[in-house]
Amino acid sequence: MTESIPLVSFENFLTGDRAAQEEVANQVYEAFSTVGFIYLKDFGIPQSRIEEIFGLAKTFFELPLAEKLKYKLQDPSVNQGYTGDGAEGHNDHKEAYEHRRFINARCPDESELPGFRRTLDDFYKQCLSLAMNVLKCLAMVLKLGDDFFTTITTRADPQLRILHYPPLERSVIESQGHARIMPHTDYGLCTLLFQDSTGGLEVDPYHTGKFTSVPPIPGTVLVNIADLLQRFTNGRVKSTRHRVVSPPAHIFRGEVLPPRYSIPFFVHPDPETLIDPILLYDGEQKLYEPVNAKEYRDWRTARNYRMKGPEGKNFEVEARG
Numbered sequence: 035m036t037e038s039i040p041l042v043s044f045e046n047f048l049t050g051d052r053a054a055q056e057e058v059a060n061q062v063y064e065a066f067s068t069v070g071f072i073y074l075k076d077f078g079i080p081q082s083r084i085e086e087i088f089g090l091a092k093t094f095f096e097l098p099l100a101e102k103l104k105y106k107l108q109d110p111s112v113n114q115g116y117t118g119d120g121a122e123g124h125n126d127h128k129e130a131y132e133h134r135r136f137i138n139a140r141c142p143d144e145s146e147l148p149g150f151r152r153t154l155d156d157f158y159k160q161c162l163s164l165a166m167n168v169l170k171c172l173a174m175v176l177k178l179g180d181d182f183f184t185t186i187t188t189r190a191d192p193q194l195r196i197l198h199y200p201p202l203e204r205s206v207i208e209s210q211g212h213a214r215i216m217p218h219t220d221y222g223l224c225t226l227l228f229q230d231s232t233g234g235l236e237v238d239p240y241h242t243g244k245f246t247s248v249p250p251i252p253g254t255v256l257v258n259i260a261d262l263l264q265r266f267t268n269g270r271v272k273s274t275r276h277r278v279v280s281p282p283a284h285i286f287r288g289e290v291l292p293p294r295y296s297i298p299f300f301v302h303p304d305p306e307t308l309i310d311p312i313l314l315y316d317g318e319q320k321l322y323e324p325v326n327a328k329e330y331r332d333w334r335t336a337r338n339y340r341m342k343g344p345e346g347k348n349f350e351v352e353a354r355g
């Protein structure tokens with residue numbers, strides 16, 4: 035397995051003929067079946083749009099806390115709205131706003147934050163279209179039928195998450211360790227990840243604890259595989275552990291770490307989907323028990339929020355070589 039994350043142009047997938055698409059699909063598959071992450075460039079979402087979203091994120095998070103709490107996420111099963119720093123336990127310092135496909139009751143409207151809802155709705159569609167094309171690459175390579183992933187994501191409500199890691203006193207970092215986001219794998223099928231220029235994202239491709247840096251590359255989006263897709267493909271593609279650490283000391287001066295913004299887009303399958311490993315050759319052994327997508331997600335969410343999960347369930351992703 036290679037440690038470095040490949041950078042691939044997606045242009046030929048979006049505009050090329052079948053042969054050109056297959057070539058890109060193979061490159062995407064190769065990345066996902068090794069390091070589990072890929073940088074895509076020329077992926078069809080203009081850079082100006084991404085900068086616009088980062089600008090809106092900054093405007094939103096700069097609102098007074100009392101104002102942001104008007105949009106507070108209420109129901110974890112809907113999972114839409116604002117969560118403040120510390121809500122997810124651990125030592126992570128971040129605040130987040132979640133935007134969804136079907137229900138956005140806790141979103142500032144036009145009179146409260148002009149352009150916010152409308153632009154996020156648009157960006158959401160662009161992200162969903164890109165994610166479905168990336169999943170189509172896998173369906174093509176694995177010969178599952180081009181629409182395989184479309185048919186299991188029609189009712190699912192992917193999660194567009196706007197994240198703000200606030201500026202931090204150096205003493206907080208020193209006393210709490212990595213105070214941005216703890217090592218984890220994502221839960222669903224795959225994740226798009228837009229990061230600003232601050233840096234700090236790291237991956238652990240072998241799951242040995244040896245993390246390597248994933249620097250921001252202008253004009254790219256990262257895409258990574260999440261747990262349910264690793265299970266569904268019987269381990270062919272890898273849900274790789276990652277984290278966000280504070281930037282190294284030489285990058286900032288003084289006593290305060292700069293803030294960081296990032297925008298993940300998490301794609302989940304429809305809740306009733308049975309994630310039963312797909313076997314591609316005679317005699318292939320299943321590496322995972324079948325799981326129901328919703329049950330798995332509830333278990334992971336409960337664990338994330340330090341709540342008790344469904345009785346007797348343990349769907350841990352094991353270490354791998």
Ligand SMILES: O=C(O)CCC(=O)C(=O)O
Pocket residue numbers: 197215220227229235276277278295296297298
């Ligand atoms: O902020 C980042 O770059 C990573 C965020 C992440 O991994 C997550 O929210 O699952």
Ligand SMILES: [Fe+2]
Pocket residue numbers: 218219220276
């Ligand atoms: Fe993540």
